[in-house]
Amino acid sequence: MIRSIALFPLVFLVAPITAQTPYFQQEVNYTIQATLNDRDHTLDAHIRMEYTNNAPDALSEIWMHLWANAFKNRSSAFCKQKLRDGNSRFYFAPDSTMGYFENLDFTVDGNKVAWRIDPDNPDIAVLQLAQPLPPGGKLVIETPFLLKIPASFSRLGHVRTSYQMTQWYPKPAVYDTRGWHAMPYLDVGEFYSEFGSFDVSITLPDNYVVGATGVLQTASEVEFLQQKEAETRAEIARRETLLSKAEKAEARKAPFPPSSKTTKTLRYTAEQVHDFAWFADKRFYVLKDTARLASGATVDCWAMFTNEEFDIWEKGAFYVRRSVEFYSNLVGPYPWPHATAVHSALSAGGGMEYPMITVIGNSGGGKDLDEVITHEVGHNWFYGILASNERDHPFMDEGINSYYENRYMVENYGSGTTDNMLPRWALDTRQSGSVTENAYLMLAREGADTPPDSHSNDFWFVAYGIQVYMKTAMCLEWLERSLGKARFDQAMQAYYNAWKFKHPYPEDLRAAWKVAGLDDTDWFFKTMQTKQHFDxxxxxxxxxxxxxxxxxxxxxxxxxxxxxxxxxxxxxxxxxxxxxxxxxxxxxxxxxxxxxxxxxxxxxxxxxxxxxxxxxxxxxxxxxxxxxxxxxLALAERPARTELGILPWFGWNNYDKAMAGLILYNAPFPARRFQYFLLPGYGLKSKNLVGLADLKYRFLPGGFFQKIELGFNAKTCTYDFNPAFDYNLRFYRLMPQVRATFRSPSPAFEHELTIRTLFVGKEEPMFNTPETYERKEWERATIYEVRYSGQQRALPNPNQFAVALEYQDYTAPNDQPASYLRSSLEWKQQFFYKRNRKVEARGFAGFFLKNTQRNRGNVATNNLSGDIARGSFALNPQGYNDYRFDQIFLGRSEDNGFLSRQVSQTEGGFKNAFGTPTPYDGVLGNSNSYILSLNLKADLPFRLPLGLPLKPYFDIGYFDDATPLGADRSFSDQLLWSGGLMLEFFKGGLEVYFPLVNAKRIQDAYTEQTGNNYFKRISWSIRLGKITPITVAQRLANN
Known part of the structure; x- marks a missing residue:
């Protein structure tokens, strides 16, 4: 398969057999009769399975896969995996679009058999045999079944009357030397099935065109396909000579014709295959070509496709032919009579393979189509013939097959499609290496790589493509280059000859190579099975x-x-x-x-x-x-050069006004051990130096830690201006920190521990009298913080949390030592009530475990001079509360005007803005004791005109007023709430708030400050501080 959890690992459902057991494999022969009802989208069928036990021990049970039941409800492993990977389409789909088996009634040798569904997996069942099946014994399992065909959520499904019939029948799990391999259906993670034969009869309306595994035995249908091919070639000629571009675009609409009232029955037979798939569409065009193998044998090569990408599918049969000949020459001869590619709906990636047939989604261009067809046809060797356990060892099919796909593309085009997927200014592959190499390094340098020989459940979906497909293919090319093509090809052909139509494991691949003369391949298997890096x-x-x-x-x-x-x-x-x-x-x-x-x-x-x-x-x-x-614009590392990235930058705040400078950095992709990001600049009005710096040094210790970063951050600019006395006030912040990212057992969960020390300095004005400004002095603070945070990304209710402890000591106004130790807990959660529609909740609790100034009468300004108590919590945080200078404020010290209405979605998260208070009136919503808050906002259940991003919001919180005046405050005086409507742009990067209902104290504050001017109550926030090339690179690697 090619790609554009609370999951269940591979289950060994009986005690494993000892490793010394000689190799064996079971055999399952199928006879199926099925009738398609394309009005109800159901398949009425009967299946007969002849099961031969070639194992050396007796079997008391047979484990069965009922993979269509993965689409039965929202408790399946398939659904959980899709939610883990951020896709809620199936979870919120109407029940009418789901799929499942009905009318199952298993018998063994004609007698009823006890069976049950696995309690954790609706798509796994077990048959309890009345008598154990001895070694060499055979039995016949039969059942009727009615399949409700789901919408196209993954592989099995339909889009109107286009059908993709895969994983559509009950199927025994594999039993091998390691035991039973019963596994739930997954989207990311494929299959493991027993070899045997198929005799399948399909009844459906007679104007359907069908492509299927196996050899078509129905003579009338053979003639029908020949007629369809002639019609297709005539249509190609007509389009080339007669149709304008507009007419061709109109033809691509491909309407569904009505179904014929008469039916036909098609019979297919197949030998030495482990699966059977078929695809039916009344719109299919048909083309045929012939592959000629070195032995002189021929293979019929078919392409079936609709109008949607007619122009590029004109060469579809040729691409099938060329790939069959390519793999046959390099690996081993294609063993079956035909190979077919069909263009159909597919929700599980760009293509999916089955014996003799593959389904391809939309491709966009001829080269891309050729690459996907080649990859999927190649799977006839790497899993079709060499039938490894795809779920447990995905590198053995996807990775090895991707190597041959890459080799095919280089041979026929000089490069693969990925080499040109980015513009040269972003990634010059001549100097920075290929896209695939950089994708591997993006994960590896973040410590986020997973060995390719890992269970499919261990990967999030992007890492699955990079690690299993790309990394394995690159390592095989590495092996091929070190050996030479001839020796490598001989070794792979030896593997093919030794294990064709069998179930090889990684150790079997290693042994086959050793027999072929490759003695030192330990390094290759280490790259597959460990995180060890080569340097x-x-x-x-x-x-x-x-x-x-x-x-x-x-x-x-x-x-x-x-x-x-x-x-x-x-x-x-x-x-x-x-x-x-x-x-x-x-x-x-x-x-x-x-x-x-x-x-x-x-x-x-x-x-x-x-x-x-x-x-x-x-x-x-x-x-x-x-x-x-x-x-x-240095984005990607160029290893052969020592480079300094340079870009201009421009900014603005109300005190420096326009700012300009240079960005100096080293290319952030892929992540570097030492990364720096420097922004020196100049404030044109303040005439001060401004800027920031961010430096990180990364370790990859392995084990419990994914990575450890030593960091240093610095920033400085002007935070206030006094026009009466014409002076600016500046601040600086120096912040060394250590961040340890822990290795997570789930791809959807990440967590880290951050320890940082903040050295903050602020200029403060000194006055001899209130009317006599004398000078500025630097006031300094040292703040220590430990923070543990994490996030769980799985839908439908992803969440984030952070727990922090902060300590500071300082000198109080009476020259007495003062200190505090404050704790905080932040929790965010999204509750999706339909696809792409959610309610967001954020809770915050802040409590001073120790505060020598808990009962002071003045709280909450950003003055560090000791006039007020430091570190207070705020329900409605603004610039004056941001004593750590973590946030970006355009008018940090403003007490009126538009800039004074900027708020920060931290701490209490209220949206009400009253500007910077004096040291003695900053009580409303602020506390030196504790606060509690809950913030809610919700998507509307419908889309507004022009996509207007309007949402309702509501905040409620409590602050403990521990000041002397607070002793007379009632509970209701300290309970605040406010709600209204908001506009959210750029995923929360910019938000505008329109308060409509408020608690009395907030309403009184508005009345006092703004009178009846509603526009002065509108507030806003921006969140841009964490968008840098470094953080973007890290987010790509870890999401």
Whole structure:
């Protein structure tokens, strides 16, 4: 399959057999009669299964897959996986679109048999045999069934009267030397089935065109397909000569014709296959080509497609033919009489394979279509013939097949489609490596990679594509380059011949390679089964009489073959491959050639974790360091160059006014061990230096931790201006921190611990009298914080949480030592009530475990001078509350006007803005004791005109007024609430709030401040502080 949880792992449902048991495999032969009702979208069928026990032990039960039941309800593993990966389409689908089996009535050898559905999986059942089935014994399982065909949520399904009939019949699970392999149906994660034969008869209206596994035995239908092919070729000729572009666009609408009132019955037979799929559509065009194998055998190659992508599917049968011949030549001969590709609806990726037939979704272009068809046809070898356990060892089919897909694309196009998927200014593959290499490094350098030989459940869906498909394919190319194509092909052909029509495991692949003469492939299986990284460094070059002696250091944990290339004037002169070097330092010989540069892995064949140490010049003061280059818009790392990314930046606040400067950084993709992001600038009005800096150094310790980052952040700008005395006030913040990201057992959950120290300095004005300004002095604070946070992304109710402790000590106004220890808990949760519609809730609780100034009469300004108590909580946080300078405020110190109405969605999260108070009136909603709050907002259940992002919101909270005046406050005086409507833009990046109902104290404050001017009550927020190239790179790797 190619792709554009509270899940259940592979279940061994009986005690495993010992590893010493000789190889065996069971056999299942099927006879099925089925009738399609395309009015009700049901299939009425009867199935007969002849099961042969080739195991050395007796079986008392038979585990069955009822995979269509994955679409029966919202408790299936399929549904849970889709929710885990952020897709709620099935979860919120109408019940009428779901699918399931009915009328199941199992018998064994004609007698009723006791059976039950697995309590945790509606798509798994077990038959309890009346008598154990002995070794060599056979039994016949039969049942009628009525299949309610679901809408197209994954593989099995229909779109109106286009049918994709996959996983459509009851099917025994595999029983092998490791026991039973009963597994629920998944979207990400494929299958494992027994070989056998199929005899399938399908009755349906006679104007359907059907493509299926097996050989068509119905002579009249053979003639029907021949007629359809002739009509298709005539249509191709007509379109080429007669139709305008507008007429071709009109033809692509492809309406569904009515079904014929007469029916036909089609019979198909298939040998040595482990599955049977069929696809039916009244709109299909048909083309045929013929593949010719080296043995002289021929294979019929079919393409069936609709008007939707008619132009590119004109070559569909040719693409099938070319891929069949390609795989047959490199791996082993195609064993079946035909190979077919159909264009149909598919919700589980770009294509899906079944024996002899594959279904392809929309492709967009001819090259893309060729690549998807090739990948899916290739699965006839890698799982169709070499039938490994796809669920448990996905690299053995998807990864190996992706290697051959890449090789096919290079042979026929010079490159794959991924090489050109990004513009050169974003990723120059000539200097930065391929898209696939950078995708691998994006995960690996964040410590977010999962070994390709992991259970499918262990991957979130993007990582599944990168690790299983891409990484495996790159490692196989690495192996092929180190061996040479001829030796590699011989080894793969030996694997094919040894294991065709069997169930190989990874150790069987290794053994087959060893028999073929590949003795050292340990490194390959380590890359499949561990997180070990490969990092070779070229550290020294010494030239002697017979050539060069090169010193190579292994700075990674993986020993693998590597190559060294000599270059002169930028052109490669010679490349030599060397075997794996287990020592940390190795000296290798290189012939005496004219060269000025040596490069490890010049052709990017290996998965080198860090290429910055791969090159070394033969002369120069710093032979291992390239001269510095300035580069505009440096997004992707160029390992062979030392680059400084540079961009202009512009900003604005009410005190510096316009700000301008430069962004200096190293390219953030893929993540670097040391990452920096510097923004020096200048305030044009304040004439002050402004800017920020963000530096991170990353460790990947393994084990319990995914990664550990040492960071340093600094920022400075102007935070206030006094026009009466014409002075600016500046602040700075220096923040060293350590962030440890823990390894999570679930792809949908992540959590981390952050420890940071904030050194905050603010200029404060000094007055001799209220009318006499004298000078500015720096007032400083040191704040310590420990924060544990996490998020669970699975739908329908994703959530986030954060628990924090903060400590500060300072000098109170009476020159007495003061301190506080405050704790806080923040919780956010989304409750989706329909697809893409949700209610969002946020709760906050803040409590001072210790506060020597708990009962002071003045709270909540940003003054650090000691006039007021520090660290207070706020129900309605604004710039004056942000004493840590975590947020961006355009008018941080404003007490009136538009900028004073900016709020922050932190702490209490209220939307009411009253501006900066004086030290003695900042009580409303602020507390030196504790606060509690709940914030709600909701999507409307319908879409407004022009997509207006309007939402209702409501906030309610309580603040404990511990000031002397607060002793007389009632509960209702300290309980605040407010609600209204809001506009939300850019996923919360900009929000505008329109309060409509308020608690009395809030309403009184509005009346006092704004009178009857409603527009002065409108507030707003922005959240831009965490959008940097560094955080974007991290989010891509971890989501």
């Amino acid at each position: 070779m460094a070229l550290s020294k070059i010494k030239r002697g009489g017979q050539g060069y002696q090169l010193t190579v250091k292994n700075r990674g944990a993986l020993d693998a073959p590597f190559s060294i290339t000599a270059l002169r004037a930028g052109q490669p002169v010679q490349t030599i491959w060397y075997p794996a070097a287990p020592e940390k330092t190795t000296e290798v010989e290189f012939p005496d050639v004219l060269a000025d540069l040596f490069v490890l892995d010049y052709e990017h064949a290996a998965l080198d974790f860090n290429r910055k140490n791969n090159s070394r010049r033969t002369a120069g003061l710093f032979p291992g360091v390239e001269p510095l280059h300035l580069r505009l």
